[in-house]
Amino acid sequence: MSGKLIPTPGQTVGPFFALGLDRPEWSDLTRNNPQGERIVIEGRVFDGDGAPVPDAVIELWQANAAGRYNSPEDTQDDKPIDPNFLGYGRVATDPQGHFRITTIKPGPVPGRGNALQAPHIEVAFFARGLLKQLFTRIYFADEAANASDPLLAGIEDDSVRRTLLARRGEGGVYRFDFVLQGKDETAFLDL
Amino acid sequence: MAKTPAAYARHREGTQPPYLYPDYASTVKRAPTRPLIPFEHTLSEITGPTFSSGWAGPAATDLTKQHKSEPLGERIIVTGCILDEDGRPVPDTLVELWQCNAAGRYHHPVDQHDAPLDPNFTGAGQAVTDAEGRYRFVTIKPGAYPWRNSPNAWRPAHLHFGVFGGGFVTRLVTQMYFPGDPLLQYDPIYQSTADAAARERLIAAYVPELSEPEWALGYAFDMVLRGREATPFEAAP
Numbered sequence: 410m411s412g413k414l415i416p417t418p419g420q421t422v423g424p425f426f427a428l429g430l431d432r433p434e435w436s437d438l439t440r441n442n443p444q445g446e447r448i449v450i451e452g453r454v455f456d457g458d459g460a461p462v463p464d465a466v467i468e469l470w471q472a473n474a475a476g477r478y479n480s481p482e483d484t485q486d487d488k489p490i491d492p493n494f495l496g497y498g499r500v501a502t503d504p505q506g507h508f509r510i511t512t513i514k515p516g517p518v519p520g521r522g523n524a525l526q527a528p529h530i531e532v533a534f535f536a537r538g539l540l541k542q543l544f545t546r547i548y549f550a551d552e553a554a555n556a557s558d559p560l561l562a563g564i565e566d567d568s569v570r571r572t573l574l575a576r577r578g579e580g581g582v583y584r585f586d587f588v589l590q591g592k593d594e595t596a597f598l599d600l
Numbered sequence: 601m602a603k604t605p606a607a608y609a610r611h612r613e614g615t616q617p618p619y620l621y622p623d624y625a626s627t628v629k630r631a632p633t634r635p636l637i638p639f640e641h642t643l644s645e646i647t648g649p650t651f652s653s654g655w656a657g658p659a660a661t662d663l664t665k666q667h668k669s670e671p672l673g674e675r676i677i678v679t680g681c682i683l684d685e686d687g688r689p690v691p692d693t694l695v696e697l698w699q700c701n702a703a704g705r706y707h708h709p710v711d712q713h714d715a716p717l718d719p720n721f722t723g724a725g726q727a728v729t730d731a732e733g734r735y736r737f738v739t740i741k742p743g744a745y746p747w748r749n750s751p752n753a754w755r756p757a758h759l760h761f762g763v764f765g766g767g768f769v770t771r772l773v774t775q776m777y778f779p780g781d782p783l784l785q786y787d788p789i790y791q792s793t794a795d796a797a798a799r800e801r802l803i804a805a806y807v808p809e810l811s812e813p814e815w816a817l818g819y820a821f822d823m824v825l826r827g828r829e830a831t832p833f834e835a836a837p
Contacts (some may be wrong), residue, residue, distance in 0.1 A: 413685045413686065413827070414683060414686070414687055414824045415612070415685075415797055415798045415824065416611060416615065416685055416772075416798075416824045416825060416826050416827075417772060417774050417798075417802065417823045417825070418615065418616050418617055418774065418792075418793040418798050418799065418802060419616055419617060419774055420617070420760075420774045420775035420790075420802065421626075421773075421775075421789060422760070422762075422773050423760065424708075424710055425698070425706040425708040425711055426698065426760070427708060428698040428706060428707060428708050428722070428723055428724050429696050429760055429762065430696060430762060456629045456630050457628070457629035457630065457633075458629055460629075464710075468771070470644070470647070470649065470768045472644075478643060478644075478647040479650070480647035480649070480650060481650070482643070482647045482648075482766070482767070483643055484603075495649060496649065497648075497649035518642070518643050519604070519643060520643075521604055521640055526642060526644065529644065531645065531768050533768065533771050535773055536630060537626055537630075538626030538627050538629070538630035538631075539619065539630055540617035540618070540621060540624065540789065540792050541616055541619070541773075542773065543619070543632065544769070546644075560639055563637075564637065569634070589632060590629065590632065590633050591633075594632060594633060594634055595632075596634070596637055597632050597634075597636050597637070598636055598638075598639050599635075599637060599638040600639060600641065600645055600769045
């Protein structure tokens with residue numbers, strides 16, 4: 410369309426982003442004591458050689474326990490806003506490519522039309538070597554609603570779909586790895 | 601059930617860098633190899649975090665006043681608007697800035713470039729845009745520095761910026777360059793965007809009126825975020 414401005418191109422966060430972006434307190438989305446089930450998600454990030462990625466930053470966006478986003482764009486007035494839950498988080502990987510976030514389990518939110526989406530967390534993923542962010546979602550493997558989720562249901566290859574599922578392991582901690590290339594490559598989204 | 605708000609528009613071909621760009625060597629082992637899965641925006645993509653204007657105070661917007669003394673280097677003012685594709689300002693959004701010092705060295709343990717650290721410069725700031733989408737930083741001009749992408753490779757002087765915008769998909773992390781920098785033509789990160797007009801968005805303009813006499817040079821740098829897809833007009837009654 411004519412008359413539109415061209416959006417600014419993305420450029421990599423580079424290896425020194427911690428200077429501007431690393432706020433360790435933002436890896437705990439429960440720091441203001443919101444309502445909901447506390448969960449921990451941890452994992453690692455791997456490159457195409459299977460080597461850990463020590464310079465990635467993961468940003469998260471999710472609904473509150475009732476399934477409402479803390480955003481003026483969310484007009485689901487039948488669901489409460491939790492003033493103690495912003496729903497945004499950020500964590501950088503450590504030298505071993507490991508990350509850990511504490512949050513609450515999000516409630517289900519509507520999709521397009523009459524679809525209901527299974528509980529999920531939106532992810533924007535940045536790293537040295539990525540000229541712009543990658544997008545993906547974290548779903549929960551133990552969630553029955555996954556079966557009818559429009560995104561998951563649209564992925565035919567089960568081995569690809571599984572890369573979007575966080576799995577509960579020892580101590581109830583959810584495990585979710587980001588694999589940038591190869592057999593277990595994470596499914597990234599074109600948004 | 602509430603209606604889904606209008607989705608954000610897709611980028612036009614060539615106006616963003618690709619994931620795989622071998623001239624920038626680090627992309628080779630990090631760019632995804634599978635095609636991305638297309639997905640129509642839902643409430644999850646269209647909503648995004650909001651940040652109160654109280655978040656960033658004056659100390660966060662003036663990088664030359666964060667220590668006992670002033671940092672070394674050429675003092676600059678960098679100001680501009682955050683806009684969407686339709687030219688509408690994006691108010692109350694967080695802008696994060698980080699950069700190296702005047703000698704080309706980051707205040708970061710991984711940066712081992714043989715250039716001095718400046719005890720009076722950290723190189724990080726934050727601002728929240730005003731009602732007109734405007735932000736303003738005072739800082740010093742960063743130096744160029746070598747990197748190991750290829751033999752004798754040098755990054756042009758740049759500021760790193762992160763901006764949120766209204767939705768999770770409007771998030772932008774980018775770099776601002778300086779006009780006339782001879783290193784731009786050799787820099788694969790700058791060159792990675794194919795569309796020349798899009799690439800030029802990354803270069804600030806020197807604006808004499810923004811300079812403050814006897815004190816600092818003024819640069820203008822607007823950042824443009826994705827706008828909404830056209831929404832259908834409501835039918836007339």
